[in-house]
Amino acid sequence: MKLIEGREVAKALRKQTPSIAEALRARGVNPTLAVVVPTDDEGTAWYVRSIARAADRVGVNCRIEQLAQPDHDDLVAKLEALSADENVHGIICQTPLPENVKLADVAAHIAPSKDVDGANPMSLGRLAAGLETFAPATAEAVMVLFEAIGFNLDGKDITMVGRSTVVGTPAALLMLDHGATVTICHRQTVDLEAECRTADAVVVAAGAPGLITAKHLKPGAIVIDVGTTPTEDGQLVGDVDFESASEVAGAITPVPGGVGPVTTQLLLRNTVVAAQRQNPA
Amino acid sequence: MKLIEGREVAKALRKQTPSIAEALRARGVNPTLAVVVPTDDEGTAWYVRSIARAADRVGVNCRIEQLAQPDHDDLVAKLEALSADENVHGIICQTPLPENVKLADVAAHIAPSKDVDGANPMSLGRLAAGLETFAPATAEAVMVLFEAIGFNLDGKDITMVGRSTVVGTPAALLMLDHGATVTICHRQTVDLEAECRTADAVVVAAGAPGLITAKHLKPGAIVIDVGTTPTEDGQLVGDVDFESASEVAGAITPVPGGVGPVTTQLLLRNTVVAAQRQNPA
Numbered sequence: 001m002k003l004i005e006g007r008e009v010a011k012a013l014r015k016q017t018p019s020i021a022e023a024l025r026a027r028g029v030n031p032t033l034a035v036v037v038p039t040d041d042e043g044t045a046w047y048v049r050s051i052a053r054a055a056d057r058v059g060v061n062c063r064i065e066q067l068a069q070p071d072h073d074d075l076v077a078k079l080e081a082l083s084a085d086e087n088v089h090g091i092i093c094q095t096p097l098p099e100n101v102k103l104a105d106v107a108a109h110i111a112p113s114k115d116v117d118g119a120n121p122m123s124l125g126r127l128a129a130g131l132e133t134f135a136p137a138t139a140e141a142v143m144v145l146f147e148a149i150g151f152n153l154d155g156k157d158i159t160m161v162g163r164s165t166v167v168g169t170p171a172a173l174l175m176l177d178h179g180a181t182v183t184i185c186h187r188q189t190v191d192l193e194a195e196c197r198t199a200d201a202v203v204v205a206a207g208a209p210g211l212i213t214a215k216h217l218k219p220g221a222i223v224i225d226v227g228t229t230p231t232e233d234g235q236l237v238g239d240v241d242f243e244s245a246s247e248v249a250g251a252i253t254p255v256p257g258g259v260g261p262v263t264t265q266l267l268l269r270n271t272v273v274a275a276q277r278q279n280p281a
Numbered sequence: 282m283k284l285i286e287g288r289e290v291a292k293a294l295r296k297q298t299p300s301i302a303e304a305l306r307a308r309g310v311n312p313t314l315a316v317v318v319p320t321d322d323e324g325t326a327w328y329v330r331s332i333a334r335a336a337d338r339v340g341v342n343c344r345i346e347q348l349a350q351p352d353h354d355d356l357v358a359k360l361e362a363l364s365a366d367e368n369v370h371g372i373i374c375q376t377p378l379p380e381n382v383k384l385a386d387v388a389a390h391i392a393p394s395k396d397v398d399g400a401n402p403m404s405l406g407r408l409a410a411g412l413e414t415f416a417p418a419t420a421e422a423v424m425v426l427f428e429a430i431g432f433n434l435d436g437k438d439i440t441m442v443g444r445s446t447v448v449g450t451p452a453a454l455l456m457l458d459h460g461a462t463v464t465i466c467h468r469q470t471v472d473l474e475a476e477c478r479t480a481d482a483v484v485v486a487a488g489a490p491g492l493i494t495a496k497h498l499k500p501g502a503i504v505i506d507v508g509t510t511p512t513e514d515g516q517l518v519g520d521v522d523f524e525s526a527s528e529v530a531g532a533i534t535p536v537p538g539g540v541g542p543v544t545t546q547l548l549l550r551n552t553v554v555a556a557q558r559q560n561p562a
Binding site for chain 1: 383385386389401402403404405406407408409410411412435436438444446450451453454457460461462463464465466467469470471476
């Protein structure tokens with residue numbers, strides 16, 4: 001069983017960003033990612049600090065916009081102001097959101113050119129239509145990890161567990177676009193084991209620790225674990241029962257150290273790419 | 282084997298539209314569907330005439346906008362003008378499009394409120410995100426036909442053959458949203474028989490006559506045939522080998538007389554709904 005080292009993949013991605021950032025600054029453009037934080041949730045705060053640190057290391061300016069108990073209109077106003085601000089090149093909106101607010105609804109107010117985490121429904125629609133767009137960074141990270149281990153999706157059977165707007169659905173669309181036959185499962189799926197056991201790879205983004213075990217896997221299957229559930233002692237656990245699954249799988253991403261670090265680097269790379277497009281030489 | 286009579290389902294849908302159209306006209310609003318025709322293809326002309334006849338029967342005004350060899354910019358200009366025209370409530374753009382023009386690219390210029398065939402990537406993205414929107418009428422027709430025969434998708438295994446922006450992808454998203462576990466196949470799928478044979482229902486939109494036979498079906502499976510390939514003698518044939526499949530299937534839509542008439546009625550219903558929303562009482 002091969003461990004898919006997300007941190008190593010992230011390191012390789014991290015090499016490209018600083019020189020682009022540097023070239024932008026030489027032209028007077030300070031590549032800036034705005035992170036809108038509509039919650040005082042501790043897990044979110046931890047993640048936002050980790051983005052800020054990672055941004056700092058690659059020369060991207062991270063502007064944290066903490067909002068105190070915003071409602072729908074406050075969030076829309078903030079996202080529209082950042083979309084109009086020429087000193088901001090990428091915008092992401094953290095979750096959890098206030099009650100009754102849907103991410104896709106407010107994210108429709110992120111300018112598509114700055115939508116570096118593909119949260120605007122227009123970005124998702126362009127992805128579904130095969131047009132150029134920023135994909136949600138987590139979904140893109142899944143593709144980067146497949147590529148890193150030399151797994152070619154063309155003609156492969158992939159089971160995607162989870163149908164969320166931010167991971168499951170866009171990851172399925174990207175895998176389809178790369179030639180995979182994709183089965184999308186979720187909590188209404190009756191026989192998850194059967195749906196997974198025929199797959200060449202299983203991607204799981206269900207937020208259900210231990211959901212995927214050896215019983216779900218064909219020998220040699222690739223397993224990408226997108227789950228990140230916080231434990232009481234402040235750790236993160238994935239959706240895969242690693243010990244059990246590793247007896248059968250061909251390769252697995254660990255949690256932490258799998259999808260997460262790659263996602264962060266893709267957000268930062270997307271930010272410098274967005275800054276380049278907004279400021280052609 | 283039950284024949285799924287699309288014409289009967291369409292008749293039922295047709296009952297609701299005239300009274301809405303009538304009520305709109307009583308308020309001075311003439312519900313109007315603009316059909317942009319960028320081709321002189323004979324099959325397209327035939328289909329456009331059939332929409333115009335159906336519109337006439339339910340009291341919807343059909344404005345046909347024939348364009349002679351338009352390029353990308355001509356199409357965008359026309360769609361933007363119709364989007365701005367308050368006497369137009371629904372807009373559809375026929376295919377085939379001029380070479381190198383993508384439907385999703387030009388359809389991004391259809392106002393979402395008038396996008397009665399869900400062709401704007403924003404509509405597809407909103408569909409993927411579970412937000413209210415007009416779905417592509419053909420994809421919606423698949424759902425209406427399932428409902429007409431009392432087939433509840435919750436927990437069912439469905440195989441979708443085809444991943445196009447106008448049918449396969451949106452139909453898969455709608456079926457997922459209704460609780461089905463969905464496998465999406467296409468021309469890179471290695472073993473189509475195996476992917477179909479476990480499914481409770483097979484929806485096929487591949488444009489490949491005779492693709493689906495008895496060998497692809499579990500006994501009793503529901504088959505929805507979205508294919509419409511014109512034959513040399515001016516008929517339409519679907520993607521299902523009807524004679525073979527009908528020995529195994531539980532129910533099948535015929536071609537013609539299955540998905541097509543339902544799609545047309547949904548376009549017209551969407552047009553009067555759009556007109557209502559644009560002209561609140």
